[in-house]
Amino acid sequence: MKVDLFDFELPQDRIALRPVRPRDAARMLVVRGDNTPFEDKGVLDLPSCLQPGDVLVFNDTRVIPAQLEGRRAGGDAKIGATLHKRLDLRRWQAFVRNAKRVKIADQLIFGGGVTAIAEERHGDGSLTLAFEGNEPVEVLLDRAGTMPLPPYIAQKRGVDEADLEDYQTMFAEKPGAVAAPTASLHFTDRLIEALDERGVARETLTLHVGAGTFLPVKADDTDDHVMHSEFGIITPQTAERLNQARFEGRRIIAVGTTSLRLLESAADEDRTFSPFEGDTDIFITPGYRFKGVDGLMTNFHLPKSTLLMLVSALMGRDRMLAAYAHAIDKEYRFYSYGDSSLLLP
The missing domain is CATH 2.40.10.240 (QueA-like)
Structure with missing residues (x-):
């Protein structure tokens, strides 16, 4: 596909240079797979947007001062x-x-x-x-x-002490990432408690996000783009629990594109998960058949980026471009420190 198909105009003042405080006060746009209206929610509304038994999968990588x-x-x-x-x-x-x-x-x-x-x-x-x-x-x-802030933030301000905490998720345990799995930045103890009360389960995996996640797509066609590789781990125990959840008909929802990419790398054609340890360079574009996830929570991504292509594969390109136009019109905050979206195909 032509990369220009994933372009859109974003006003510079919509790029978030700091996270909201508290973290869970961020807004959340709910996008469903049918043509129902977009729902303007907040991250604290997440439990009511999910079903008891749903499984949220988080990335427990920790950003290093790279x-x-x-x-x-x-x-x-x-x-x-x-x-x-x-x-x-x-x-x-x-x-x-x-x-x-x-x-x-x-x-x-x-x-x-x-x-x-x-x-x-x-x-x-x-x-x-x-x-x-x-x-x-x-x-x-x-x-x-120092903390490796994304280029679109670092070009506008310097790294400071606040970023040492702001750019780590509450799940960060395994050092090795040079970029945060930013969808998880919105989570707090009170949100986790509310999810527990709702009966939403949690699993973790590890994908050490590389700086290649910020590289622009220089090719004119997606077929000519070489995807960066990243190291990830899904333990046998986690794979077993995910398979049990799928057997029971429960939805598996990735928190962040990093979690989604590793889940899809570990899923077989019959939608069964296998333990995984190694590199993945999976590149997901429209036409891809998802095997591992039933939904995604993610921030808003750059024009013509591999991540915008990924969410377009999940929801449809026209649907996602319409969602992004809605988000711009409603003044959502974009990128790593910005607001969130919940995508339910």
């Missing part, structure tokens, strides 16, 4: 690195600003005495960085790194 600023050793060339994907204990794939000034085997010097060697250049322009020393890379990042 944004580094430094220079090339032996020169004054300033570079910035955003870690993208862990390769092993000391090596990370990274998108590097001013990468043309970096040669293979160059040493890069970051703050706090943190150094890395540029080992390999990849086809997408990223570099493999091998961190020097014996300290765990997580310790080095705590010393030298």
